[in-house]
Every structure is written in structure tokens, then in C-alpha cells.
Amino acid sequence: MATGSRTRQERAEVTRQAILDGAATAFDAAGFGSTSLTDIAQHSGVTKGAMYFHFQSKEALARELVAEQFELLPDGAESELRALQRAIDLTHRMAHGLRSSTRLRAGIRLVIELGSFAAPDPTPYNQWIDSVRDMVANAQGAGDVKPEVNVGDLSAYIVGAFAGVQITSQVRTSREDLHDRVADMWTWLLPGIVPARRLARFAPAGSGELWAVINGGATAD
Numbered sequence: 001m002a003t004g005s006r007t008r009q010e011r012a013e014v015t016r017q018a019i020l021d022g023a024a025t026a027f028d029a030a031g032f033g034s035t036s037l038t039d040i041a042q043h044s045g046v047t048k049g050a051m052y053f054h055f056q057s058k059e060a061l062a063r064e065l066v067a068e069q070f071e072l073l074p075d076g077a078e079s080e081l082r083a084l085q086r087a088i089d090l091t092h093r094m095a096h097g098l099r100s101s102t103r104l105r106a107g108i109r110l111v112i113e114l115g116s117f118a119a120p121d122p123t124p125y126n127q128w129i130d131s132v133r134d135m136v137a138n139a140q141g142a143g144d145v146k147p148e149v150n151v152g153d154l155s156a157y158i159v160g161a162f163a164g165v166q167i168t169s170q171v172r173t174s175r176e177d178l179h180d181r182v183a184d185m186w187t188w189l190l191p192g193i194v195p196a197r198r199l200a201r202f203a204p205a206g207s208g209e210l211w212a213v214i215n216g217g218a219t220a221d
Helices: 003-030 037-044 048-054 058-067 083-100 102-112 123-141 151-173 178-193 196-201 208-216
Strands: none
Touching (some): 003 048, 003 058, 003 102, 058 102, 083 102, 102 151, 123 151
């Protein structure tokens, strides 16, 4: 590839990321409906022409931020943990991301506000549920989840419960207490789904491996 072409592509990518950062800042502050393309351009430091070159509409920008949510989570180093603990840790990773990444916060807010779009899209929720379902199904196969538990229903409940917990935490404490509230969620849930003899294997507040990752390399805005 010619040097000039590579340089143009690099500049284009820098501009694209600046637009996404600006859009995230605007959406995080005001939500989808109250954010204008002018607001996004101002936060991005680019012209509207440059913005339209990369994204055809405000909705296209919003969908890009929604789509990248899981890419913005802190890397998980808990692959050796039991599957149900990985599900617990996933919610804490999301909680950490909500507290530390503007782009993740914007993406989550936009998921909740999808009803503002012309055609509400359940895909983000379904992706979360599918990720949790895989972990819960593995846990059930290992005997860590009671056999009578419906894996699909439980996974949908976990995602819905987390969504409600994080909104409540945002309203009440600007998410300062989010990890505590997520730990509470699991503390009340685990006895209903895990055989009593195995409860002690799981940490509702997140595994030590998870917190080593978070404390050693927290995501930044």
C-alpha cells in the first residue's frame, strides 16, 4: 500500500473515532432524542461534511456505539473460572465499563432508548442474553445450576435485572454504588438457582481474577 494512501486511511480513522467519541459524549449527556448533529459535530471537533462522510445519520452513529459495547469491556482473564462465576463477572465488567467509559455509557443509554428510533431493535438485548445463556448452560451442565432452572428464562431475567439495577444506581448515586448493587442482585439470586452445597464456590461481588484485571488496567474515557 502506498504511503500516501495509508496516511489518508489513518487520518480517516482518527476522524471517525473522534466523531464516535463526540457522539458518545453528546448522547451520554442528553440522550438520543435531545442530541443534534450540530451537538455531535461540536463535541467531535469536525465539520458536518466530515461527519456525513463517515456516518449517514445520527441513528447510524447511535447504532455503531450500541454495536461496539462488548468490545469496550475490560478484557476478561477469568477463563479458568466456573461458568456461573464468569456470568457474575460479566455483569461486574459491564458495571465497571459504565463507570469508566463514556462510549460504553452512551451505548447502554442508547440501548435503553431504542424506542426513540423508527424501528426498535432487540438485537443488543438478545446478544447479552445469548452470552449469559451460554455461561448458564455450561454451569447447569457442570451441576452448578439446578436442573429444573430454565436457562433461557434465567438469562433473560439476569439481563433485565442488571438493566434495572444500573438505571436505579445511575439515578440515585451516579453509579457510585453500582458494584454493590450488582453484588446484591447475585446475593439474592444465587440461592434460588445454585444447589446449596455449591453456593460457597461463587463470589457475588466478582472474582479475585476479575478485580485483578480491573485494578490493573481500568478502561479510560
